[in-house]
Amino acid sequence: MQLDLNLLTALDALLEEGSVAGAADRLHVTAPAMSRSLGRIRKATGDQILVRTGRHMTPTPRALAMRTEVHVLVQQAHQLLSARTDLDLAGLERVFTVRLHDALTTACGTALVAAVHRQAPKVRMRLTVEPGHDTPELRRGEVDVASSADPPPQPDIRHRLIGRDRIILAVRAGHPLTEGPMTVERYAAADHVTVSRRGSLRDRVDDVVAALGHERRVIVSAPATDTALQLARDADVVVTLPDAVTRSARDQLGLTTLPLPFDLPPVPLYLLWHQRYDDDPAHTWLLDLATRTLQGLFAAPEASGR
Structure with missing residues (x-):
């Protein structure tokens, strides 16, 4: 039997109105046409x-059991096929997954969740950790918005530049590097911590230092930025990291920051999303809210339009 989805609309109207005449008026069809639809539904x-019970019509037990489900199905179909309308944030019910670098989650995850809940109280969120390598989660629809230090190579992944962050070093108050001139030699000779979920004791800073004829003494790797910062406070190690996105955490730990004794290009921060969401007003709202929240970390943010 071939399924006629128009019957769902007729069934919804019949169950809501409780009569053939009422359902016909609601859908702007004749009563005989609606009566024929009821026959096909039966x-x-x-x-x-x-x-029929006297002068009225009464829904059967099965009709009562399916009434809510039928109405939801019709509403969903209407939303899928309707033209884009103004977004109702107060009534928006959706689950968004936002994948951020751990330092960003620490710096502004709370502010982002609070802003989302304030504007759209029925929205739920998942904050997940940015992986150490590229994944197809954006393409599969498992992640709605993600952060990255690089623009995506895939044409179907959109990106927005949020800002560029300079790299600095952080140490405990009274660390030997806080006294005297900062040189490449003194920097390299100090004990260092890297941030790596894979436990790597080397990162791109080592390549720069090696090009200058020196080798960093990395004694430990930390799985997350907040752990590295705590080590800098308690274990007398140097952590080299972005300034703006870690500022609040460093201040809370009472760390001292110093400029590097060599040049490193600023680290860009991008937000990524899949092109399937380009015409999705709810996703656009989330993306704009995340952009404003993250830009608050930068003194002079640079952002491109969507």
Whole structure:
């Protein structure tokens, strides 16, 4: 039997109005046409749906059981096929997954969740950790918005530049590097910590230092930025990291920051999303809210339009 989805609309109207005439008026069709639709619905479901009791029609138990589900299905179909309308944030019910670098989650994850909940109280969020390598989660729809230090190579992944962050070093108050001139030699000779979920004791800073004829003494790797910062406070190690996105955490730990004794290009921060969301007003709202929240970390943010 071929399914006629128009029957769902007719069934929804019949169950809401409780009469053939009322459903006909609601859908702007004639009463005989609606009566024929009811006959087809009865044949398709094997149920009377509405039975006459005196001057009125009463829904059968099966009709009562399916009423809510039928209404939801019709509303969902209407939303899928309707033109884009103004976004109702107060009534928006959706689960968003935002994948950020751990330092960004620490710096502004709370502010982002609070802003989302304030504007759209029915929205739920997942904050997940940015992986150490590229994944297809954006393409699969498992992640709605992600942060990255690099623009995506795939044409179907959109990107927005949020800002550029300079790299600095952080140490405990009274660390030997806080006294005297900062040189490449003194920097390299100090004990260092790297941030690596894979436990790597080397990162791009080592390549720069090696090009200058020196080798960093990295004694430990930390799985997350907040752990590295705590080590800098308690274990007398140097952590080299972005300034703006770690500023609040460093201040809370009472760390001292110093400029590097060599040049490193600023680290860009991008937000990424899949092109399937380009015409999704709810996703656009989330992306704009995340952009404003992250830009608050930068003194002079640079952002491109969507």
